[in-house]
Structures are given as C-alpha cells and as structure tokens.
Amino acid sequence: MEDINAAPAAPRALDGLRILDLSRILAGPWASQILADLGAEVIKVERPGRGDDTRSWGQPDVEDSDGENRGSAYFNSANRGKASVAIDIASPAGQDVMRQLAAKCDVVIENFKKGDLDRYGLDYGRLCEVKPDLIYCSITGFGQTGPYSERAGYDFLLQAMGGLMSITGQPEGQPGAEPMKVGVALTDVLTGLYAVIAILAALRHRDATGEGQSIDLALMDVQVAALANQAMNYLATGRSPSRLGNAHPNIVPYQAFAASDGHLILAIGNDRQFKRFCEVAGRPELAENARFKTNPDRVRNRAELVPILDALIGGRSVRDWVETLSAASVPCGPVNTVEQVFADPQVIARGLRTEPVTSDGARVPGVGSPLALSKTPPSPPRAAPLLGEHTESVLRDVLGLAPDAIADFAKRGAFGADQEKDT
Numbered sequence: 257m258e259d260i261n262a263a264p265a266a267p268r269a270l271d272g273l274r275i276l277d278l279s280r281i282l283a284g285p286w287a288s289q290i291l292a293d294l295g296a297e298v299i300k301v302e303r304p305g306r307g308d309d310t311r312s313w314g315q316p317d318v319e320d321s322d323g324e325n326r327g328s329a330y331f332n333s334a335n336r337g338k339a340s341v342a343i344d345i346a347s348p349a350g351q352d353v354m355r356q357l358a359a360k361c362d363v364v365i366e367n368f369k370k371g372d373l374d375r376y377g378l379d380y381g382r383l384c385e386v387k388p389d390l391i392y393c394s395i396t397g398f399g400q401t402g403p404y405s406e407r408a409g410y411d412f413l414l415q416a417m418g419g420l421m422s423i424t425g426q427p428e429g430q431p432g433a434e435p436m437k438v439g440v441a442l443t444d445v446l447t448g449l450y451a452v453i454a455i456l457a458a459l460r461h462r463d464a465t466g467e468g469q470s471i472d473l474a475l476m477d478v479q480v481a482a483l484a485n486q487a488m489n490y491l492a493t494g495r496s497p498s499r500l501g502n503a504h505p506n507i508v509p510y511q512a513f514a515a516s517d518g519h520l521i522l523a524i525g526n527d528r529q530f531k532r533f534c535e536v537a538g539r540p541e542l543a544e545n546a547r548f549k550t551n552p553d554r555v556r557n558r559a560e561l562v563p564i565l566d567a568l569i570g571g572r573s574v575r576d577w578v579e580t581l582s583a584a585s586v587p588c589g590p591v592n593t594v595e596q597v598f599a600d601p602q603v604i605a606r607g608l609r610t611e612p613v614t615s616d617g618a619r620v621p622g623v624g625s626p627l628a629l630s631k632t633p634p635s636p637p638r639a640a641p642l643l644g645e646h647t648e649s650v651l652r653d654v655l656g657l658a659p660d661a662i663a664d665f666a667k668r669g670a671f672g673a674d675q676e677k678d679t
Contacts, residue, residue, distance in 0.1 A: 268295020269632035273459070274654075276357055277301065277338065278345075278366040278378075280308040282411065282441050283475065284395050285334040286448025287455070288365055292337030293625040293634040299357065299650055300335065300641065304342040304672025307643040308335070320618035321611075326639065335640035336612050336622060341651075342644030342671055345376050349668035354378055356655050359386040362462075363455055367395040370405050380470045389468040391458045393451055399474035409475050411441035418443065418479025423486055425499045433499070447478045508554035508561060509533075512591060513569040520574050522565075523587040527551060532584045537568045612637035615645065647671060 273296040277288040285300075285308070292298040302308055314328040326332060344350040355377070358364060364383060366373060373379050380392040394400065397409010415421050415437045425436030454471045462468055480487065486497045489505060497505055502521075504510035509522045509530070524530050527550055531543040542548055542564070547557040554561055569577065574590050581588040592600065598609050608626070611619040613636075625634040651657045651665070665671065 267632055268635055269629060270294040270296040273297065273363070274361045275299065275363045275365060276354075276361040278364065278368070278373075279395060280367065281310055282334055282444035283447040283451065284365050284367040284393075285310075286445055287393070287395075287451035288338065289334055289336060290448065290452050290625070290627075291363075291455070293627060293637075295632070295635055296363075298338040299361070299646075299654070300338045300340045301343050301345070301354070301357075302340055302643055304344050304644065307340070307342070310334070311643065318620050320614055320620045320639070322616070322618040324614075324616075324618065326614070326620050326642070332620065332622070332640045337635060337638045338641055339646035339650055340641035340644055341647040343647070344669060344672045345373075345378060347669040349665050349670035351376050351378065353651070353655075353665060353670050355383065355386050357650075358383045358390065360654050361387070361390070362459065363391040363393065365393045365395070365451065365455075369408055370396055370400055384468060387468070389462050389466055391455055391462060391468055391471070393455055393458075393471040393473060395447060395451060395473045395475070397474065398476050400472045404476070411444040411475065412437055414443045414475040414479050418476055419483055419486075420479060423483075423497050423499055426501045427499050430501070435499070443475050443479045443482075446482050447473060447475050450478050450481075503558070503562075506555065507551060508558050509565055511562075513566060515569055515574045515577055516572060518574045519591040520569060520577050521589050521591060522569075522581075523589075525587065529586050530554070533581065533586045536580050536584050536586065539564075539568065610637045612639040614639040615641075644671070 270291060273291070275288055275291055275296050275298045277284065277298050277300045279285055279288065280302070288296075288298045288300070300308075306312075308331060310331040311327050313330040316329050318326040318329050318332045320326050343353055345354055358378075364380075366378075371379075380390075380394070383392065384390055396405070397414060398404035398407055415424075416435070420443070421435040421437055424438060426433040451471070451473055454473060458469050458471060485506065489495075489497050500511075502512040507525060509524050512519050512521055514520075522533070524533060527543075530548075530551075531540075534540050534543040542561075546553065548554050548561050578588055578590060590596075597603055603609070606624075606628075608624045610622045610624040612622040613619055618639075620639045622637055622639070624637065627634055648662060651662050652659075657665075
C-alpha cells in the first residue's frame with residue numbers, strides 16, 4: 257500500500273500541512289487538489305459504498321495503463337494527489353474517527369448545506385474543542401447568512417443568479433440569442449481558487465497569532481465578485497451590461513472573426529496594435545480614420561468597423577492571419593478544440609499534459625498544475641484515489657491506531673455497514 261506520508265523528492269511549499277477534506281463535487285475538491293499539488297497532505301473523506309457524487313458522473317471513465325478502470329473523468333479531474341478514506345459520519349463511531357482526524361489536521365474543508373454538519377458534531381465550534389487553532393473552510397451556495405443561506409447552490413444556478421449568464425451568449429435579435437452558461441463549471445472553479453487564497457491567509461494569521469478561524473465562502477459571493485469590469489460597468493452607469501457574443505464591452509476589435517477556414521480571435525488592446533493590424537491587413541487608412549483612430553472611437557463605432565473587419569478576415573486562412581499578425585506583435589490566435597489544445601507546442605512545452613501514478617505504479621492521463629514555482633514546484637502528480645483506498649493506512653499512520661482498534665471501529669459501523677471486511 258502507498259505510504260501517503262512519504263517525503264516528496266523535493267521540498268514543496270505546503271509540506272507539513274494536513275487537510276481534512278469533507279467536500280465533494282467541484283469547488284471544495286478543486287481547492288484541496290491545489291493544496292495537494294503544493295505539497296499538503298489531503299485526506300478526502302467519502303461516504304462508504306458511494307463516495308464523492310462525481311465518481312458516478314460518467315461517461316467517460318478513465319482507464320489506467322494496466323487497463324484498470326479508475327472511475328469517471330470528472331472525479332479524476334479534481335482529486336489527484338489525495339488519500340481517500342471511507343467513513344460513515346452519520347455513525348457515532350465514524351464521528352469519533354472524524355474528531356480524532358480533525359485533531360491531527362490544520363485545515364478542514366466542507367461544502368455541506370448550512371447546519372448539516374452540526375447534526376454530527378462536526379461543525380466548527382465542536383471541532384475547535386479538539387483543535388483550537390483549526391482553520392475551517394465552509395463552502396456553500398449562498399453563505400452562512402442572508403435570506404438564501406438555507407438553500408442549496410450549484411454552479412449552473414449561481415452562474416445564472418450571479419449575473420454571468422446575462423452577459424454570456426449571442427446578443428438579442430441574433431440567431432441563438434439566449435442567456436448561456438460557460439462551458440465549464442467556472443463558478444465552482446473560481447470558488448475553489450478563492451478558498452485556497454482564504455485558507456492560506458488564515459494559515460498566515462494562525463502562524464502569527466496561534467489563532468484558528470472559520471471561513472464562510474459562498475458561490476454567490478464569488479460569482480458577483482468575479483463579474484469584474486462588468487460589475488463596475490453597471491455601478492458606474494446604472495445600466496446592466498448586455499450580451500455581446502464574443503465581443504468585448506470596452507475594447508474593439510476584441511472578438512472572434514470567421515476566417516476562410518475557421519475562426520480567429522483578435523485581442524487588440526490598444527491603438528498601436530490596431531495600427532499594426534491595419535498595416536498587415538492592407539488597410540492602413542483605417543487606423544487614421546477619425547471614427548476608428550482610438551479605442552473609444554472604435555467602441556462608439558463598433559457597428560461600422562466590425563463588418564469591415566469581417567470582410568477582411570474572411571479572405572484569408574486562420575494560419576495565415578496568425579503567422580502574419582503574430583510576427584507584427586498583434587495578439588491573435590485560433591479557436592482550438594480540446595484535442596488541438598493538447599497538441600499545441602506551447603501546451604506541450606509547459607508540461608500541461610501529465611501521467612499521474614497510481615498506488616500500483618500504473619499511469620493515468622491527467623492535467624498538470626499551472627503553478628510553476630522555482631524553489632518549491634508542485635508535487636509529482638499522484639492519481640486520484642480509489643474509494644476508501646487509504647482508510648486503513650490513514651488510521652494507522654495518522655492516528656496511530658493498532659489493527660484491533662481499527663477492527664473495533666469497523667464493527668461499530670465507522671466505515672459503513674459493509675466495510676468491516678475491507679479494513
């Protein structure tokens with residue numbers, strides 16, 4: 257069995273930190289996966305027999321290099337580098353195990369509905385009794401306060417309620433015009449990132465003062481905060497931004513255009529870049545036209561400029577535009593499929609396709625961490641765990657339990673009704 261406490265080959269930024277992860281789906285697991293990448297030991301607590309909901313969110317499933325099924329691609333996307341323990345937190349014995357584990361951990365991450373963990377004695381107040389300096393990060397849809405705090409929250413719902421869908425999709429009056437979600441669960445991913453920031457800030461405070469604290473993180477709050485310039489556009493004018501398709505509300509041209517054989521992105525951020533684009537396109541006079549000379553001019557006269565650019569760009573291939581515009585330092589690029597992404601030489605050079613190793617030495621496909629630290633790089637990737645794969649080793653190595661003590665917990669239902677034979 258894999259030794260989850262084995263020292264990494266090189267120092268990691270979060271070596272020595274231990275995370276007790278009670279979260280499932282995406283926001284919480286995304287946060288704990290980042291912490292694991294940075295060297296923290298993450299103990300993922302899962303429901304016996306079922307595990308994280310995303311274990312059953314196939315197809316597709318992931319197959320390792322030995323031909324063994326490693327579960328859904330979704331689960332594998334957010335749980336690399338973790339140890340899995342299967343504990344029934346509804347049982348008194350399971351709650352006892354959880355409190356013992358919390359006493360040995362620096363951080364707890366959970367995304368149960370408000371008040372759900374109170375029933376099991378696993379809320380912040382009671383876990384602080386066994387670990388006074390504990391950092392306890394609660395992730396919910398709407399937070400611990402406010403009129404919606406009792407509601408469940410999911411990414412799709414929060415993309416809608418948080419305003420993101422109102423500014424995503426084709427403009428009114430165009431074919432296919434309707435509010436549109438982003439193609440990944442972006443609110444969950446952003447919440448995971450904010451969770452890591454909050455946890456590291458709380459750990460910094462703990463190291464300075466010895467005090468733990470709770471973190472109240474809400475998907476709604478994160479989505480509103482992540483509206484960024486669009487939120488400020490509203491606050492500055494009192495007018496809600498509208499859907500612009502692939503266009504930018506504040507910059508022109510900054511959108512997708514159809515070339516002769518595919519789509520091209522122009523991301524022209526200043527007037528110098530626009531002038532260089534016009535020279536490459538063979539229309540240098542456009543950059544001197546009073547209607548288009550500055551970005552505010554181009555934003556005001558978007559409806560006149562974009563059809564001109566449509567006609568220009570449609571006459572040449574994506575490759576031709578990318579090569580000539582890139583040589584002129586004009587930001588542009590193709591709209592890649594995911595297959596093309598992983599074949600891109602830049603993605604290959606940056607090591608973003610990896611092969612995490614299972615406890616049996618097999619390999620699975622995976623995505624690398626984007627955190628390129630020079631002194632404390634991310635840990636070599638370990639595959640997402642099988643359900644309950646580390647229950648025995650965690651209880652033995654982290655809690656110091658002898659085999660008979662583990663067997664006693666099993667008899668008392670700590671690992672589920674059918675788990676005694678597995679421990």
